[in-house]
Amino acid sequence: MSRTTSSRPIDIERIFPDLAVHRRSTTRLHPRPGAPEPGDSSVGGPLLWPADEPWPVCSERHRRGYGERTADVRLRRRILAEAWSRVPAPGQRPGPTDEEGDVLRSLKRGRHAPLLGETDPIPLLAVAQLFRRDVPDLGGPADRDLLQILWCPFDAHHGRHEPAVTLLWRRSSEVGDVLAVQPEPEVVGSEGYVPASCTLDPEQVVEHPDIELLPDDLRERIDAWEGDEDDLDEDAVLYRSDLSVAPGWKAGGFASWHGTGRADVLCSCGVRTDLLVTVASGEWDGGNRSWTPLEDRATADARGTNIPTQVTVGRWGSMNVFFCRADPTHPPRLSFQG
Ligand SMILES: [Zn+2]
């Protein structure tokens, strides 16, 4: 199924024609639960990985034996999905049975890999892969048609409270035999770092910059047009939520800076970076419903539909992945927005 973002509730470029020069396209990825193949763009799906190429590992010093079993995370999701999709018999409560409840309570955080030392290499977890043919706004080297994203699922890297993200650019035609069984860490620091398997329905849309990135004069006029935040109706159309940066997983376009305020993101080599991909905890929420694809409107409030990947970054926000303009193989920079 394709996904369609409706045209913006207000054509903001008609009100502020000088905004037009700041427009940019982004590709919304629209991940939805599914069973992608290694040749598909996906989140949480199998990567097109050469059978004879070593799988990347994390050897950075941090605790890696304590957390949740990756298998437990998947089991819990399966039980909950089944339980909540059942129609309860008359007189019965919806949700997990007593028996399922017992299993769910047994899935606990703990020291599940006690033999792992603090620098023992652990396999990274596959997060997503994007083929350029599917994602028109995918940045990076033009002679690589496939981006693969992996991370180490512990909040303890580079002296910061964040996962370690690895980007890999490939020519898909160079991949021969594909690795049949993907390694993954036995334990994850956080359940939200285990992506559920999703296919993608990419869609290109227009964005405008986060309001903080606009020239002062234009920003002030848009601020004045939006009016006082305290006097707004619940369904008021706002530049910040409805007319600038699209929510959800996407490639290219603009980063939102709503959580931290704007920042220049420089590569470790000193060169400026561009937004590559946004990883999002949710595809929509109460504040940005105008972006909910038309095909999802009828079920937008159903349990779990706005969190198809089950990934949680930050407290419940987004993670922007920036890459170096001079050399896309330099390590990416991350920004988390609440
Ligand atoms: Zn790590």
Ligand SMILES: [Zn+2]
């Ligand atoms: Zn660089």
